[in-house]
Amino acid sequence: MIPLRPNIAAMAGYVPGYQPPDIAAWIKLNTNENSYPPSPKVVEAILKELGPYGASLHTYPSASSAHLREVAGELYGYDPSWIIMANGSDEVLNNLIRAFAAEGEEIGYVHPSYSYYATLAEVQGARVRTFGLTKDFRIADFPDRYDGKIFFLTTPNAPLGPAFPVEYIEELAGRCAGMLVLDETYADFADFNALELVKKYENVVVTRTLSKSYALAGMRLGLAIARPEVIASLDKIRDHYNLDRLAQAACAAALRDQEYLGECCRKIRETREWFAAELRAIGYEVIPSQGNYLFATPPDRNGKRVYDGLYERKILVRHFSDPLLVHGLRISIGTREEMATTLAALKEIG
Numbered sequence: 621m622i623p624l625r626p627n628i629a630a631m632a633g634y635v636p637g638y639q640p641p642d643i644a645a646w647i648k649l650n651t652n653e654n655s656y657p658p659s660p661k662v663v664e665a666i667l668k669e670l671g672p673y674g675a676s677l678h679t680y681p682s683a684s685s686a687h688l689r690e691v692a693g694e695l696y697g698y699d700p701s702w703i704i705m706a707n708g709s710d711e712v713l714n715n716l717i718r719a720f721a722a723e724g725e726e727i728g729y730v731h732p733s734y735s736y737y738a739t740l741a742e743v744q745g746a747r748v749r750t751f752g753l754t755k756d757f758r759i760a761d762f763p764d765r766y767d768g769k770i771f772f773l774t775t776p777n778a779p780l781g782p783a784f785p786v787e788y789i790e791e792l793a794g795r796c797a798g799m800l801v802l803d804e805t806y807a808d809f810a811d812f813n814a815l816e817l818v819k820k821y822e823n824v825v826v827t828r829t830l831s832k833s834y835a836l837a838g839m840r841l842g843l844a845i846a847r848p849e850v851i852a853s854l855d856k857i858r859d860h861y862n863l864d865r866l867a868q869a870a871c872a873a874a875l876r877d878q879e880y881l882g883e884c885c886r887k888i889r890e891t892r893e894w895f896a897a898e899l900r901a902i903g904y905e906v907i908p909s910q911g912n913y914l915f916a917t918p919p920d921r922n923g924k925r926v927y928d929g930l931y932e933r934k935i936l937v938r939h940f941s942d943p944l945l946v947h948g949l950r951i952s953i954g955t956r957e958e959m960a961t962t963l964a965a966l967k968e969i970g
């Protein structure tokens with residue numbers, strides 16, 4: 621027997637959404653990736669950074685991603701000392717747990733939301749407490765004072781879609797004795813976000829990613845915005861060269877091309893609203909969504925049957941076996957053409 625820590629031996633490990641090997645043969649709507657390509661300026665920036673014969677690659681990148689903190693700071697209206705860049709926002713979620721929740725201490729999150737928080741907590745040996753949602757989309761039985769070291773709030777919520785109102789999140793910030801981490805992965809698709817709360821409450825952290833709205837899941841780029849004391853502690857923990865050179869170049873170009881981002885998100889939101897209306901017209905129950913996905917329940921409430929029907933037609937969506945979600949499907953919003961094909965398939969499946 622290898623001398624493994626018992627919590628690592630006991631854990632199952634996170635299972636990410638399926639990435640089929642013959643990816644080009646599928647309409648892939650299962651991991652909320654962006655079906656549009658990234659800004660053409662991103663590709664230019666990567667090639668420029670690479671240089672002839674990859675000449676730039678023999679030296680380490682900027683350890684602190686200093687330039688990116690400036691670009692992101694300007695974009696979001698924060699001093700660079702309030703920003704940390706990450707190798708995907710998953711990295712910064714991990715480092716938040718490592719910084720704030722010791723072995724045996726508690727972290728909390730809403731169920732259903734992003735179950736990776738639980739995996740990260742298991743690795744750390746932290747305890748996990750989950751809270752359900754009420755019918756009016758508030759957290760059920762959230763205590764007046766929550767003593768867990770971190771509460772993760774996915775807003776907009778994935779996989780369901782709605783975002784929590786800023787006034788409500790503000791109330792939660794006051795009720796959390798520990799940190800309140802707002803996972804705003806899908807904020808660029810939403811009508812509003814809660815970024816301003818970072819300035820108002822010292823325990824609020826906002827995480828963002830370039831994986832979804834900027835169509836850069838393959839580059840692994842995320843960031844967090846928080847008080848300089850929080851950022852400084854996260855800087856102690858992270859891998860010192862956490863973003864490679866090409867990722868840094870891509871990130872700067874992507875953040876600077878807000879016009880492209882805006883146009884891409886506009887198309888996706890428009891397609892989302894069209895697709896939601898079409899689904900309702902064929903009897904599906906669809907939760908209003910602020911993200912680039914819809915949680916939709918077929919009339920017979922048999923999510924697996926419809927998942928299988930789509931799978932046979934090489935359309936991949938997400939079906940969860942979780943009892944709270946088993947009746948429905950989470951469908952990422954791709955291009956208008958992809959969604960038209962998906963709608964036709966759903967009509968055929970019935």
Ligand SMILES: *Cc1c(COP(=O)(O)O)cnc(C)c1O
Nearest residue numbers: 708709710734778805829831842
């Ligand atoms: C996709 C996703 C992430 C991970 O984003 P990366 O930046 O790709 O690591 C985090 N939280 C939620 C809710 C997500 O859906």
